[in-house]
Amino acid sequence: MRRLSFLMPGCETVENSNPARRHFLSIMDLSVDALEGLIDRTLALARGAPVKPLVGSVANLFFEPSTRTRVSFELAAQALGARVVNIELASSSATKGESLTDTCATLAAMGVGTLVVRHPDSGAVATLAADLQGSAQLVNAGDGHGEHPSQALLDAATLQATGLDWPNATLAIIGDLRHSRVARSGLQCFHALGIGCVRLAGPELMLPDWEVGSRVERVHSIEAAVNEADAIMMLRVQHERIDKTIWPEPRTYARDWCLREEHLARAHPDCRVLHPGPINRGMEIESRVADGRQSLILEQVRMGVHARTAIFEWLKDEQQS
Amino acid sequence: MRRLSFLMPGCETVENSNPARRHFLSIMDLSVDALEGLIDRTLALARGAPVKPLVGSVANLFFEPSTRTRVSFELAAQALGARVVNIELASSSATKGESLTDTCATLAAMGVGTLVVRHPDSGAVATLAADLQGSAQLVNAGDGHGEHPSQALLDAATLQATGLDWPNATLAIIGDLRHSRVARSGLQCFHALGIGCVRLAGPELMLPDWEVGSRVERVHSIEAAVNEADAIMMLRVQHERIDKTIWPEPRTYARDWCLREEHLARAHPDCRVLHPGPINRGMEIESRVADGRQSLILEQVRMGVHARTAIFEWLKDEQQS
């Protein structure tokens, strides 16, 4: 209790710290029930269920530029009737001035109840949640090579909308697995949902150096990965975040790891194709596939707004839990 | 029909493609009736007519910075009750990542129904409209040296508000006509409204290399252009978009092509003065004229918000047309 004892009545509300508050930081924090509840709610919203209005303010605090994710969260918050402030900071200028924690404590003191944070450092958002001690609710919108749980939720909801039978499904995830927060959070999510088999494939130096869990096969070619697959998730080549010295030549990468129609012929006839976007056409996915009958790329984008709406509703529901 | 056949009911709405959807891309796409309807509606809004609320989201997608135009569209959309997201992208980073079409298809998939796009490439917005196949409605907020139809609408509405008698009016357009989307769209618009005479004047290498239509005179001095004119439209000198090698010295330009009070003395006593802004005082227009009795510059700005409101209403009205 650090408040001065003589603060006037009604002015003592800054320190609403409650370390038990609900955050959306990682798929690993969610029970299977909670995860399935979020997916069900996402799908209900996609079918037109009315939203539960959210009174209050949401800040989108992005230390990495991401038009796509920022706008998705912004539209979700607006749909709920929340007020939104957007803050884009270069992480350099952030370190120059004040710490991430101080920036967020400041926003919380201004009455911003929910902070959607993207940060280039793995683990930054979880650390932040611990530091803030419940003065605001946090959403991890992607942290370095760490996690991207809202992407995992939207991917799972998109797959479920197609009727994917999780226990009997084979999913291939292809690309730079090692540095992909999309792959890591996705794998956690699909495991929780009881997926039958996941195949991981990518260049040797891009295979995961992190724990992948059970029911996972590492295969050594795109052909082996997609064979009879029910779904294929291609990862984005992120030139801007990669150590150039260990990354193959773009031409070599595209030759070996670009998803093409010939690959789809090896997969299940109704195999779904996912990509978190933005896509590099001709690099990790051919246009014919990205724009083809089996592509769920725009469906993922659409589901993303509903998934983020469901996340905001779920955060607000903490009292009931 | 590229949807997977097993998408759940209610989840099949991304592909609401309808190539016949209404866009606001060019004055040339509008019938005279439609154009006059838009002007009338703009003037009605300027007189205080209530707006027709617009449910949904509008994105301002600017690949060139323009505070003025972006804010004008933003205020218009807000006045209609729409939700607005602002996206400013350097065209370089856009090309690095994904194509303009993919960016816009993504926004459409997120449920953004109207995209207001400014782009440095001539024709980019029309190409985009074709590529998107109706998944969103597009407003051309200025494309390279191409068109700027909302500026033409607001200019026409401003002139009409002053009681300009189109068939008997003489209008001078002065400056860098060759590279001016304001001049090109304006000329299309004023022709459609049956203007009596347009005089074009500017440095030799800045005269139009595009089709100017009938009832147009090219004259070789500002004095000849403004003589007995009912309205004068000065164009902005855009140093940032000009090939420096063919552009006259600023001092020479100002000497020959800056609108001064002495010029107004040659024009009709109630001659209107327009400028799309932002103005370079002392370069293409003298402060005494810009701030003088005959200047409509701020009136244009004010009319701009109403013109853009009318455009949003008109896009929404497509069902009735």
Place this chain on the structure above:
Amino acid sequence: MRRLSFLMPGCETVENSNPARRHFLSIMDLSVDALEGLIDRTLALARGAPVKPLVGSVANLFFEPSTRTRVSFELAAQALGARVVNIELASSSATKGESLTDTCATLAAMGVGTLVVRHPDSGAVATLAADLQGSAQLVNAGDGHGEHPSQALLDAATLQATGLDWPNATLAIIGDLRHSRVARSGLQCFHALGIGCVRLAGPELMLPDWEVGSRVERVHSIEAAVNEADAIMMLRVQHERIDKTIWPEPRTYARDWCLREEHLARAHPDCRVLHPGPINRGMEIESRVADGRQSLILEQVRMGVHARTAIFEWLKDEQQS
């Protein structure tokens, strides 16, 4: 009267110039009654009083980046139901294009009734208010080394919320007083409220070269400044705005002028600690103090939103005054 005589009825409203309009430019413009009224209203809002809705648009026009102040004004305007547009301009690009006055006259013509302006030049906002002749209401959100009146209001309200007895209070202001708009506006404000004694301390070349008023002591060490003080206001070290040649080494500065717990032991046991933020931990304030029992730093942030809400309400009340 510069309007063209033939403008249609209802289109003559741009020139609503009224040089007597109310602005919020400086604490010095306020009567003591007005200032006390603003503080009382700020405290009432902090205790949960309902706001008086504000119809219309507010523009945040920032020529210096400031997430904290911009978001505080944005949240205040949103709380009132106003529409907000954010405009961040580098002052370089502003000078390239049009003048500050032209930019603001343009926004006023678009119907933006209130302009919140931050500018790197001292006096810029007051000059602007004179130039605009009442076409919009202005809020000075910080001008160079000039003034920062909304900060002074929130600081005074925060101190008053703790029951500070102004006539018997001793306040220390410590740091770069010479270049601090926070110190200057604060001093004006605390004088108006009848503060008993203010002690100013900082490096020799950082002492004020501006008028400090009566009941002010200059002291030469942090120890002398905080002795028996009822409140201590630390100023931010602003490396980015300081002439490097006259500024002490950071290590020297921190040794001599960083507020530490040992200093608090010399002050009144319930001495309040303020800092306008963002804080440089270990430079002008130690973390133990910034996060300690006597720190009002987050309380200031919280009060800031209410102070800015009170300012917007007060601007709107001009008709009643």
